Amino acid sequence: AGAARHLQGQSAGEYSGDHTSYVRREAIGVVGSIAPWNYPLQMAAWKILPAIAAGNTIVLKPAELTPLTSLLFAEAATAAGIPDGVINIVTGLGREAGEHLVGHPDVAMTSFTGSTAVGKRVAEIATSTVKRLHLELGGKAPFLVFDDADLEAAVNGAVAGSLINTGQDCTAATRAYVQRPLYDAFVERTGELMASVRVGDPFAVDTDLGPLISHAQRDRVAGFVDRARGYARVVTGGEAPQGDLKSGAYYAPTLVADAGQDSEIVQAEIFGPVLVVLPFDTDDEGIALANDTPYGLAASAWSRDVYRANRATREIKAGCVWVNDHIPIISEMPHGGYKASGFGKDMSAYSFEEYTQVKHVMFDNTAVARKDWHRTVFGDRP
Structure with a gap:
């Protein structure tokens, strides 16, 4: 307004x-x-x-x-x-x-x-x-973690950023790229925190994560993860809950590691509670991997180095790039994408x-009948 x-x-x-x-x-x-x-x-x-x-x-x-x-x-x-x-x-x-x-x-x-x-x-x-x-x-937002990042902040950001709205968010963190020195610790801590997320009735006060929009969407998400078992490692999750939740459209928070950059689970929009994590070595490689999908809606970069973070904001091709956070948007700022x-x-x-x-x-200001530019039609006539 x-x-x-x-x-x-x-x-x-x-x-x-x-x-x-x-x-x-x-x-x-x-x-x-x-x-x-x-x-x-x-x-x-x-x-x-x-x-x-x-x-x-x-x-x-x-x-x-x-x-x-x-x-x-x-x-x-x-x-x-x-x-x-x-x-x-x-x-x-x-x-x-x-x-x-x-x-x-x-x-x-x-x-x-x-x-x-x-x-x-x-x-x-x-x-x-x-x-x-x-x-x-659509989106396939990269979550780029450099080796000087606050690991605990990045882990919390990755779990929250990938599971918001049960992962049904086009800006959700979906591809975590973690520089090699932090990679193993990030996978371990993110898997532990993701496994602690409580799935259940969204009206219950002790629920962290509710169901997906439909059974068809749950089955679509499950299909991506099931196919990924042939070429990657499911660290946690990867299944629909049983018991009282069996009849609902629920899917467990899922972390997948060791997938190839060109694999389906890295390249395609899943739209569910699934995060895939991959390692990188150099800053150049990390930014190149972040840009290596058809999408460009959102991204985040995690670093304590202002020059490193600023480079990422310049070179990542996305309509929104967060630094040391992932997902917040505000009405005073624009939202939209690059590429596909x-x-x-x-x-x-x-x-x-x-x-x-x-x-x-x-508006003409001269009140003159014959304008100067009229010579292009009338030639040298007065």
Whole structure:
């Protein structure tokens, strides 16, 4: 709300000498947005609020697994006095409601958050009507630990950063690269701490980690880990809990070591409570490995050396790089990716770059009928 009143633009000025120019920021029109299931209320807010603050109307399709919070959001907006037709929620399957929304000629912009595979399909449909496109896609965030890092801080950060929202977070720590002198200790301590995480009913006060979104997602995560047993070592976890939790979509916090850089579990987005850890020797190698996936949404670097950490922030190709922490985001700063993680920004004043059109307005100051530039048409005639 504050950012909406502080849009930046070029000041009015006489750049040609005979004219005054200024920039207007105008609404795009109808925004068609598709939100994911992992943070359904938060993602609806990220889509809706900047769009309407910039003067647009929006049609939001929430994920079919999590539609209710978006519907409640719209009801609350109506109760708060938002006019009918400004915020619209359409539920349904992606291949039906989602594709129709993206391809509709009256939709001037599409904002999509979800997997890179689906994002590519969204882009294909959006280009058919040459609409504005904003994509926040998958991630495979590296967690780069240099040999001078605070080991205990890095271990705690790795466990919390990989298990947040049961690992169903596109910025979650998924690939820990640890410099060789700390590697064995990091694997041991991270495995111990991860094994102590309490999986259970999310309404219970003594639960640390709840279930995944669905049984299908749990089975997908389990498939990655089961296939990895053929080429890597499962340090802890790697199974669905039994007993009272057997019927739920639960999966134990899992640490995998000794996988190859080009292996599936290192390269593919798992979207579950799984962290894979690999060693590196030189700083050059660590940064190169961190960049060695198609994704570039988030990353972190762990070091007590300010020059080392600053180099990592410069050279890691990601939309957000944390130093000695992993996962916090704030509304005042932009969120978005590099490479196959998409383009465009959510949150902050930068999000309004996505949801506004820039128009150049130019006034003649001379009141002269025949302008100097008219000679390109009229030649030497007076």
